[in-house]
Structure formats: C-alpha cells, structure tokens
Amino acid sequence: MFQPILIDGRGHLLGRLASIIAKTLLCGNRVVVVRTEQINISGNFFRSKLKYLSFLRKRCNVNPARGPFHFRAPSKILYRTVRGMVPHKLERGKAALRRLKLYEGVPPPYDKRKRLVVPSAMRVMCLKPGRAYCHLGRLSHEVGWKYQSVVRALETKRKxxxxxxxxxxxxxxxxxxxxxxxxxxxxxxxxxxxxxxxxxxxxxxxxxxxxxxxxxxx
Missing domain, CATH: 1.10.287 (Helix Hairpins)
Incomplete structure (x- = not known):
C-alpha cells in the first residue's frame, strides 16, 4: 500500500486547501491532515464568527435532531468543507471520504514523519500582506469546541x-x-x-x- 499524503494544515487557507484535498482524494490517494486548528480563514474573525453563527441557525423545524448537523471541531469543519466538494452521496465520493483522516495537533503516528505543505493554498501566497484573517481553532473555540487548551498542551509537549x-x-x-x-x-x-x-x-x-x-x- 502507498503511504498517505501527510499535510500540515498550519498556515493554509480553508477553502483552497479543501479543494486540493478533494481532487487528490478523487484521484485515489489517501490524505492525512494534521494541525487543522492552525488553518486560516480569510477575513477578520468577527465576520467569520457571524457567518458561522448564521449557519448554526439553519436547522430542521420539524425535528432539529434530523440535521443539518453543525460541527464545532476544526477537523470536522474541514471535513464538511471537503465533503461539499466531492459527490459524497455516490459510492465514488463515499470511498474518497473514507481515504481522508483529519486531526487536531500531531498525533503520535505522524509526529515522526515528514509533513508536506500545499504552496498554492498557503495564506502567505494567496493573501496580500496586511489582509485580515483568522484561525480556525479560535473560531471553533468561540462556537463551542471544548478542547483548545487540551490540544495546545499536547502540542507543547510534542515540541x-x-x-x-x-x-x-x-x-x-x-x-x-x-x-x-x-x-x-x-x-x-x-x-x-x-x-x-x-x-x-x-x-x-x-x-x-x-x-x-x-x-x-x-
């Protein structure tokens, strides 16, 4: 079996990284993304938070437990972004999503391996200097993700x-x-x-x- 493509999510833009991951998955490759809490979103933090709070209000009137489901964790937000770029209701899309693994921080199997970046999705390559951006981990923390401090402590120990x-x-x-x-x-x-x-x-x-x-x- 081929080794999965290991991507370090730090400093990448959410949408651009998700589009490249989606295309890579549909080509049959396995992809692992670590440090998803360090992914960036263009635009200031307040604007991104308002957009996500608006998304939280979208629900089923009859029974909200039926969906849509609002993920708070950074890895799940990236997963939903990638899912929207593949035909996830077809077998081809389902098989592609099974080849994707997303993590906050860098768990032990991948901390000894070399991590790659996607230059065309890097914030420093796409945004002009001085443009506003925010971190996905902070946004997740503000809307209900409870493990920011835990991931930060584990990352400090790993470093x-x-x-x-x-x-x-x-x-x-x-x-x-x-x-x-x-x-x-x-x-x-x-x-x-x-x-x-x-x-x-x-x-x-x-x-x-x-x-x-x-x-x-x-």
Missing part, C-alpha cells in the same frame, strides 16, 4: 520532545564523525604498517579516507 530528539540526533552524528576520523587517522595506518604488501592497501586507504571526508561533509 519539547522534538527538541530533545534533535539534540540527541546531533550528538550521535558528532560521535559517528569522531569515530570515522579516529579509524582513518590512527587504527587503519597502524594496521597497514603491520600487513605485508601494504602499498596496495595504502591506495585503498586513501580512497576510503576521501570517502570519509565526503561523509563528514554531508
């Missing part, structure tokens, strides 16, 4: 763990570099002096020494 992981990786890289230098500067020349026919091996030594320098530079 701290990531800093320690980077430090450990850099330390291991330094240790590996020192071991390579030690081997080619001390141990290998001593071995060549003790082995007969070392002039032939000495050429190999020079080749390996140059190779080690390339490894260290990278």
């Amino acid at each position: 701290v763990r990531a800093v320690f992981a980077i430090r450990k990786r850099n330390q291991l890289k330094v240790i590996r570099t020192c071991n390579i230098l030690l081997f080619f500067s001390i141990y290998l020349p001593l071995y060549l002096l003790c082995v007969p026919g070392s002039w032939y091996v000495f050429g190999l030594f020079n080749m390996f020494r140059k190779l080690s320098e390339l490894i260290i530079q990278n």
Whole structure:
C-alpha cells in the first residue's frame, strides 16, 4: 500500500486547501491532515464568527435532531468543507471520504514523519500582506469546541520532545564523525604498517579516507 499524503494544515487557507484535498482524494490517494486548528480563514474573525453563527441557525423545524448537523471541531469543519466538494452521496465520493483522516495537533503516528505543505493554498501566497484573517481553532473555540487548551498542551509537549530528539540526533552524528576520523587517522595506518604488501592497501586507504571526508561533509 502507498503511504498517505501527510499535510500540515498550519498556515493554509480553508477553502483552497479543501479543494486540493478533494481532487487528490478523487484521484485515489489517501490524505492525512494534521494541525487543522492552525488553518486560516480569510477575513477578520468577527465576520467569520457571524457567518458561522448564521449557519448554526439553519436547522430542521420539524425535528432539529434530523440535521443539518453543525460541527464545532476544526477537523470536522474541514471535513464538511471537503465533503461539499466531492459527490459524497455516490459510492465514488463515499470511498474518497473514507481515504481522508483529519486531526487536531500531531498525533503520535505522524509526529515522526515528514509533513508536506500545499504552496498554492498557503495564506502567505494567496493573501496580500496586511489582509485580515483568522484561525480556525479560535473560531471553533468561540462556537463551542471544548478542547483548545487540551490540544495546545499536547502540542507543547510534542515540541519539547522534538527538541530533545534533535539534540540527541546531533550528538550521535558528532560521535559517528569522531569515530570515522579516529579509524582513518590512527587504527587503519597502524594496521597497514603491520600487513605485508601494504602499498596496495595504502591506495585503498586513501580512497576510503576521501570517502570519509565526503561523509563528514554531508
């Protein structure tokens, strides 16, 4: 199975990102979007909140439990936006939506993987500098989403763990570099002096020494 396309939602515009996700899903790819609470919406916050409050008033007069259902979580808002861009009542659209996974924050299976961005949907590429925009997480919090503080705390812990992981990786890289230098500067020349026919091996030594320098530079 192919690996799903992992997208970091931070800094993307809601509608533009949803349109690209919808097309990608209909092409048969699996898509995972993390940090949906950091998605942006063009226009100031008050305007976006008024639009969503107007959406909350749309309901069935006979029995409101029949729908429409008003999602508050950022991942669900993005899901509904994508759903409106695919034929979700047909089998093709239902299968496409089953290939979509959305998360607030970065859960453990995806915090170790490289995350991608969509340049044509980035806010800095689409909006003029100084234009008003708001965050989807703040809008969700204002209309009833209850887990903003929880996601924020988990994200803080994840970033701290990531800093320690980077430090450990850099330390291991330094240790590996020192071991390579030690081997080619001390141990290998001593071995060549003790082995007969070392002039032939000495050429190999020079080749390996140059190779080690390339490894260290990278």
